[in-house]
């Protein structure tokens with residue numbers, strides 16, 4: 001597994017050729033790079049990142065890479081996952097008749113915004129913005145500054 005870049009405000013991880021077990025590595029990497037984000041906020045970020053990357057493994061021919069960016073004030077984390085499939089993720093409400101397909105529903109509930117960027121050649125980036133404002137009275141990064 002390649003080491004993430006050392007840029008202090010944004011981090012990226014190359015996921016080409018990986019398989020779903022890399023999710024454990026991705027979660028470890030995200031916890032390390034987001035050291036200033038508290039456990040509650042980090043929990044949401046890890047859930048959203050896991051769903052976006054899982055979607056890329058299941059429907060996007062495997063992820064190409066994942067990037068994260070953190071701004072402390074307002075405290076927000078941007079997660080971006082690239083894959084090689086032009087189809088957009090589908091937002092479907094959970095249903096007892098259907099097992100999968102809940103990924104983007106979880107992303108939609110936890111992220112304050114998300115979207116898809118199409119790239120020439122059929123690849124895309126699915127991004128989500130996860131904030132801790134409104135969850136707690138004090139944003140987590142402010143308590144650590």
Ligand SMILES: [Zn+2]
Pocket residue numbers: 037038041075076131132133139140141
């Ligand atoms: Zn936060």
